Amino acid sequence: MKTSRRNFIRTGVMAAAAAPALAAWPASLPKAADQQPSDRQPAPEFTGPGANPYWTSPGQFATYPQKAPLILLTDRPVQLETPRPYFLSTFTPNEAFFVRWHLQTIPNAVDLKEWRLHVEGNVERPLTLSFPELVTRFKSASVAAVNQCSGNSRSRLQPRVAGGQWGNGAMGNAAWTGAKLRDILDAAGVKSGSVQVQFEGLDRGLGPKGYGSNRFMKSLDLTNPVIDECLVAFAMNDEPLPMLNGFPARLIVPGYFATYWLKSLSSIRVLDTPDDNFWMKAAYRIPDTPRGNTTPDGMKSGKVATVPIAKMPVRSFLISPDGSMKIPAGFPLRLRGIAFSGYGGIKRVEASTENGANWSEARLGPDAGEYSFRTWSLDWTPKTAGRYQLAVRATDTKGNVQPDEGVWNPGGYLWNKIERQEIVVGEAS
Amino acid sequence: MRARKWYFAAVTGLSILAARVVYADFRAGYYTPTGPETIPQMLPNVASTDATYDAGQYPIYYPELAAGDGKDDVENNCELCHSPRYITMQPVMPAQAWSDEVNKMRKTFGASIPDDTAQKIIQYLGSHYTPETRKR
Numbered sequence: 262m263k264t265s266r267r268n269f270i271r272t273g274v275m276a277a278a279a280a281p282a283l284a285a286w287p288a289s290l291p292k293a294a295d296q297q298p299s300d301r302q303p304a305p306e307f308t309g310p311g312a313n314p315y316w317t318s319p320g321q322f323a324t325y326p327q328k329a330p331l332i333l334l335t336d337r338p339v340q341l342e343t344p345r346p347y348f349l350s351t352f353t354p355n356e357a358f359f360v361r362w363h364l365q366t367i368p369n370a371v372d373l374k375e376w377r378l379h380v381e382g383n384v385e386r387p388l389t390l391s392f393p394e395l396v397t398r399f400k401s402a403s404v405a406a407v408n409q410c411s412g413n414s415r416s417r418l419q420p421r422v423a424g425g426q427w428g429n430g431a432m433g434n435a436a437w438t439g440a441k442l443r444d445i446l447d448a449a450g451v452k453s454g455s456v457q458v459q460f461e462g463l464d465r466g467l468g469p470k471g472y473g474s475n476r477f478m479k480s481l482d483l484t485n486p487v488i489d490e491c492l493v494a495f496a497m498n499d500e501p502l503p504m505l506n507g508f509p510a511r512l513i514v515p516g517y518f519a520t521y522w523l524k525s526l527s528s529i530r531v532l533d534t535p536d537d538n539f540w541m542k543a544a545y546r547i548p549d550t551p552r553g554n555t556t557p558d559g560m561k562s563g564k565v566a567t568v569p570i571a572k573m574p575v576r577s578f579l580i581s582p583d584g585s586m587k588i589p590a591g592f593p594l595r596l597r598g599i600a601f602s603g604y605g606g607i608k609r610v611e612a613s614t615e616n617g618a619n620w621s622e623a624r625l626g627p628d629a630g631e632y633s634f635r636t637w638s639l640d641w642t643p644k645t646a647g648r649y650q651l652a653v654r655a656t657d658t659k660g661n662v663q664p665d666e667g668v669w670n671p672g673g674y675l676w677n678k679i680e681r682q683e684i685v686v687g688e689a690s
Numbered sequence: 691m692r693a694r695k696w697y698f699a700a701v702t703g704l705s706i707l708a709a710r711v712v713y714a715d716f717r718a719g720y721y722t723p724t725g726p727e728t729i730p731q732m733l734p735n736v737a738s739t740d741a742t743y744d745a746g747q748y749p750i751y752y753p754e755l756a757a758g759d760g761k762d763d764v765e766n767n768c769e770l771c772h773s774p775r776y777i778t779m780q781p782v783m784p785a786q787a788w789s790d791e792v793n794k795m796r797k798t799f800g801a802s803i804p805d806d807t808a809q810k811i812i813q814y815l816g817s818h819y820t821p822e823t824r825k826r
Contacts, residue, residue, distance in 0.1 A: 297720060298720045300722060301722065308780070308782050308824060309782050309821070310781060310782050310821045321726075321751075322729065323729075323749065324729050324730070324732065324749075325748060325749065326732070326735065326745035326746045326748070330729055333751055333775075334775070335772070335773055335775040335776055336748070336749065336751045336752075336773045336775055337748075337772060337773035337775075338772065338773075339748055365771060365772060369744065369746060370742055370745065371742070371743050372743075373741040373742075373743065374741040416781070421783070422781075423781075423787065425779070426780065426781060467770055468771055468800045469800040469802070471800075472798075472800035473798065473799060474771055474799035474801070475800075501743075504743070504745035505745070508743060509743070539798070543798065
């Protein structure tokens, strides 16, 4: 007893003499029961009927070949969502790029001795291009372009609609390099009377022939100016495409939703009649209304005409802070995120720390091209503790501004409402 | 001498108190015994120099479907073309919406599911995956 007390005193004196060593001292004191750190809990599954409250789909992580852990939506066909922190940069790493296939029989391996890109249909000279021919025969071009699933953010819709329940992570930006589609078409010689060009990849489904569950094909009008901007890309961020993102080559359609960006491309078919396959005639169509907006009753009336989905409306996202931890009052924060538009580049990004009551113009990051993500940042120091509703909205070079209203259509497409993020600022002293 | 001891004790005690105030109350060294499962890292897949580019097989993450009549019919029919995650991923939907989905699979996508089996699947989904009935 006496000894231990003396030791205690000695320890205390030593500690008092060496103030820095004291930093470790309180941690070794007995901890009261009410001092336990909080238990971390996995985010609960959320299936509605309300809107998904999470930034991404509330699923679990999974690893796939060539991929960092991504958020699992479905395993057959594969649908994987990119976690939020990967969007801090202009370019999304290939390892983190989202994955979405329509049919279950997708390539695991491709033998480049056998793989050919067929250019066929209503052309003067059908082509059968090997991988080296694709790489060397045409002058390569590069474009930075956002690839976004038509149903990105589908889990926000009210009422909820069936389909891939993506949060915001069914998008990515990459530097794509490949042959120009126009050069390939010119080499084959498009015959007069042609109306569309159809694309198909190596993926196949187990449904019966003639159904959308058997083959996935998409077409673009030959009169569409985007044809001149399309690439058949063999490189993604200066690397071969990951198998799950369409090795060895995929179509790049800058400004357009990802449904047209056919993966593991094997056929380019020039058509002399409009494509009436399921994926053009029935799927991926939007109401021919402002913003593609309608209602369940409107659809039931049968009076809503539809058109194929096309360009991506302007969107912006706050990536950091993400609300995962409190921020101390007085901390000099830098709000950071990305913005993009399929209608051309980003003109302006504004952020609000007052739920949209007031807006401040953000600084735009480097411009990698009109179809790329554009990073933005805004410095802000929250002075007092409290809950803050941050919001971000972008304006594109065509003057389109993100609306503060959601959208509803049966496919769950075209969501571009102003994004919000609550952050909690704690007392700092 | 005795007074000197008390002096030291007082200074020490105050120092400890001061340390708590100055260096803050923080919590350290707590670990929870059961966390989420770990995910293995994978080996590179570069076995040969031939022209085959092989990413390997894709993993299946089989979900837990609700137990009940019709589960077998889901497994024997729906899973031909897609994983049952296409069911468990969906938001809760009214029974009518599930009926529409099953009929879309048959008519639009050509799934050859006999009428009575389709009815059992519709019954199953409407019994376990609506706002009122979904468990998790």
